[in-house]
Amino acid sequence: MDDFEKYIKENKLLFDEHKPDRTKLWSHIDVELNADFKEETVTFWRSPMIKIAAAVVILIGVFSLTTIFTAANESNDFANQELNDIDTYYKNLVSFQVELVKNNAKLSEEDKEEFLSFMDELDKEHLLLKEEMAANLNNEYILEAIIQNYKKRIELIENLLEQIKDSKKSDDNEGYIL
């Protein structure tokens, strides 16, 4: 390298004498980059392979969704069936006992009224719970509440039975005393 070359190399920066219009140039670059981005996305979707792939993905999606839904419905039906069985069993039991209570001559009208109004309340609660149940089957709380509802009815009936027995006893005692 001779002196002339060395001199230029050492003063290289002095050869940068032009000042670009930075803002103007960037605005053009920015526009073009945005345009290219749009073009890329458009051409991407235009490609026939992509169209086929997208169609396949959609078909698979629809197929799996329908299978999932039918499967879910089947299991819903199954669970509902079981629930219905339990429900009818308790319903029959409860209504049978309610009839017994109604027809029991030994109970006072007041006690009957009280018992039946309690039963009505529990019936209302039970209906509400069943509606909730249809909306979201897998909710443990609702299931538990339904069971609680049945338990209360049974408890109520048991209490009533106790009452009948007690009144019998007191009657007997009375007789004995007399």
Place this chain on the structure above:
Amino acid sequence: MKTNILYTHKDLIEKSKSGDRNSQYKLYELYIDAMYNVSMRILGIKEDAEDIIQDSFVDAFKNLTAFRYESTFGSWLKRIVINKSINHLKLKKVPVIPLEQHEYYIGEEMNEPIKTMDVTKIKKGIAQLPDGYKQIINLYLIEGYDHIEISEILEISSSTSKSQYHRAKKKLIQIINTLE
């Protein structure tokens, strides 16, 4: 140390690769002045250089994934600018190498020495060089490419590059010496 230089602005480059416009702008800000001057030296016309620079940055950002730190980002970008500028000259049918072929070149070693070293004079001298000489002087003296790199850029052999450079330099010194 060399690897450190290669990874200059790695963070910005990586973000730009994923299309982050903010990082792309930061890279642009860092390199625009140098790149514009590179293009101006080759093309000499403001509007042409602006077109080439815009085109170069758009291309660079679009193809940034191809940049794998084998060189610095600056030299990668500069190569894009230079290639585009040279192609632009070719399209405009401006000769990028002297019309005479290098075979006619005889090893003349009686080069006249330069009288005064002065950047302004050298710039003026380069501006007055015939088109074919200008590019090789730019590429070798100012841009700092070696003859192998120049042979790739100008699509000539490296021996042609060498001989053309010597002729161009001789011509340049002659011009500078005539300047007042």
